[in-house]
Amino acid sequence: MKKTISILNDPGFEKKDQILDVAEALFSKHGFDGVSIRSLAKQANINIAMVSYYFGSKENLYIAVIERKMVTIRQYLTEAFPNGGNAWDKLYYIIDRYVDRMVDNRSFMNIVFTEVASENREHIVDFLSKRLADNQEAFGGLIVEGIKSGHFREVDPQLAIMSIIGPLKLYVSNPFMVKKMMNENTIEGCYSSVHRDRMKAHLKDLMTRFLKP
Amino acid sequence: MKKTISILNDPGFEKKDQILDVAEALFSKHGFDGVSIRSLAKQANINIAMVSYYFGSKENLYIAVIERKMVTIRQYLTEAFPNGGNAWDKLYYIIDRYVDRMVDNRSFMNIVFTEVASENREHIVDFLSKRLADNQEAFGGLIVEGIKSGHFREVDPQLAIMSIIGPLKLYVSNPFMVKKMMNENTIEGCYSSVHRDRMKAHLKDLMTRFLKP
DNA sequence: GTCTATATATGGATAGAC
DNA sequence: GTCTATCCATATATAGAC
Numbered sequence: 001m002k003k004t005i006s007i008l009n010d011p012g013f014e015k016k017d018q019i020l021d022v023a024e025a026l027f028s029k030h031g032f033d034g035v036s037i038r039s040l041a042k043q044a045n046i047n048i049a050m051v052s053y054y055f056g057s058k059e060n061l062y063i064a065v066i067e068r069k070m071v072t073i074r075q076y077l078t079e080a081f082p083n084g085g086n087a088w089d090k091l092y093y094i095i096d097r098y099v100d101r102m103v104d105n106r107s108f109m110n111i112v113f114t115e116v117a118s119e120n121r122e123h124i125v126d127f128l129s130k131r132l133a134d135n136q137e138a139f140g141g142l143i144v145e146g147i148k149s150g151h152f153r154e155v156d157p158q159l160a161i162m163s164i165i166g167p168l169k170l171y172v173s174n175p176f177m178v179k180k181m182m183n184e185n186t187i188e189g190c191y192s193s194v195h196r197d198r199m200k201a202h203l204k205d206l207m208t209r210f211l212k213p
Numbered sequence: 214m215k216k217t218i219s220i221l222n223d224p225g226f227e228k229k230d231q232i233l234d235v236a237e238a239l240f241s242k243h244g245f246d247g248v249s250i251r252s253l254a255k256q257a258n259i260n261i262a263m264v265s266y267y268f269g270s271k272e273n274l275y276i277a278v279i280e281r282k283m284v285t286i287r288q289y290l291t292e293a294f295p296n297g298g299n300a301w302d303k304l305y306y307i308i309d310r311y312v313d314r315m316v317d318n319r320s321f322m323n324i325v326f327t328e329v330a331s332e333n334r335e336h337i338v339d340f341l342s343k344r345l346a347d348n349q350e351a352f353g354g355l356i357v358e359g360i361k362s363g364h365f366r367e368v369d370p371q372l373a374i375m376s377i378i379g380p381l382k383l384y385v386s387n388p389f390m391v392k393k394m395m396n397e398n399t400i401e402g403c404y405s406s407v408h409r410d411r412m413k414a415h416l417k418d419l420m421t422r423f424l425k426p
Numbered sequence: 427g428t429c430t431a432t433a434t435a436t437g438g439a440t441a442g443a444c
Numbered sequence: 445g446t447c448t449a450t451c452c453a454t455a456t457a458t459a460g461a462c
Binding site: 029030031032033034110113114116117118119120125129132133136156158159161162163165166167168169170171173174175176177180181182198199202205206209210 | 242243244245246247323326327329330331332333338342345346349369371372374375376378379380381382383384386387388389390393394395411412415418419422423
């Protein structure tokens with residue numbers, strides 16, 4: 001209890017998170033090279049020197065942004081499936097959760113996907129790629145299981161995974177395209193529960209038709 | 214004939230294209246801000262001053278990269294559909310062509326998608342978005358027609374489009390993920406005719422199951 | 427912890443010689 | 445057309461005062 005309060009009141013903790021929040025948003029919009037510490041400091045309402053003070057360097061800040069979110073992300077994965085239920089139930093369940101996770105963390109997912117698609121910081125690319133691979137394993141294992149149990153027809157699991165992640169990635173990472181497609185004026189409107197549910201329903205429908213024997 | 218030879222022999226023409234080739238590759242890998250004119254000049258084997266001389270500025274070079282490719286890209290679109298054939302034939306035809314186009318121009322498509330997903334150069338984003346919208350219209354019109362003619366069931370055309378473009382974009386823009394998924398060691402291997410055909414077959418299969426009444 | 431001032435590097439762009 | 449040398453702006457990072 002004491003510790004919680006002390007963390008919450010720790011001004012360093014607050015400021016660090018404040019910097020991380022702004023950094024995540026900016027890196028997501030403009031990429032690592034498109035963000036200067038100066039503009040970041042201005043928008044986060046902190047002094048330029050504070051970034052070095054708290055994180056040491058711009059790249060360390062970038063890594064800190066990634067690592068902070070990784071904790072949250074991993075919590076999703078380690079949560080157990082609902083007990084019982086066949087391959088279909090599990091697939092629907094994981095699609096729902098995956099959409100929510102991607103939409104809720106779309107700034108972060110933008111950073112991840114942009115970074116992995118680039119050839120800039122090799123060690124970060126490797127790190128992120130392994131994490132993404134874990135996610136895909138979750139889907140892949142599910143599909144292989146479903147094929148074995150006879151609930152799904154024999155498809156290529158890799159292509160099945162791409163068919164789920166692909167449209168979803170498009171949805172969370174291309175605001176302009178999505179605004180047009182969703183007939184929305186604001187970006188926030190695109191990610192309202194209406195469209196989110198529409199996306200979930202679509203992916204489940206798409207996969208149902210694709211996987212049913 | 215004379216003109217062709219004169220263009221081919223024009224050292225300016227050669228050098229310009231040489232710069233554009235290298236620029237396209239580098240912008241695709243590292244993004245606009247991740248490429249310096251110095252590194253570009255080194256890899257293109259030209260003097261730093263030549264970029265200014267031929268293009269005026271870095272941003273103009275970037276625009277030139279985009280405009281050069283737009284000519285090629287548009288040629289694909291203006292080519293007519295094969296005569297006759299129902300909605301299914303047209304869909305399969307356009308999927309084949311779209312995969313080829315995206316794979317052949319994947320460096321360029323990376324630039325386009327990265328740019329559109331970012332919030333950096335508004336006028337370029339607007340320009341590219343409109344071009345992308347044209348592409349999507351080609352798909353969209355096809356699907357609406359197919360629904361009207363009764364060949365396709367009543368689906369949301371927008372979501373259908375996302376289901377084609379999404380996986381394809383993942384395929385062409387995430388080398389690392391694709392290497393793993395395609396079980397290939399080299400990036401070139403991922404885009405061999407084997408995998409390309411596999412992608413075409415998959416998208417056609419996916420859409421067939423999704424669209425059939 | 428916070429700020430100012432500054433060291434140092436890098437990048438885009440160009441003037442001017444050839 | 446091509447190159448060198450240089451200007452100028454901007455960037456990261458830090459030293460040192462408070």
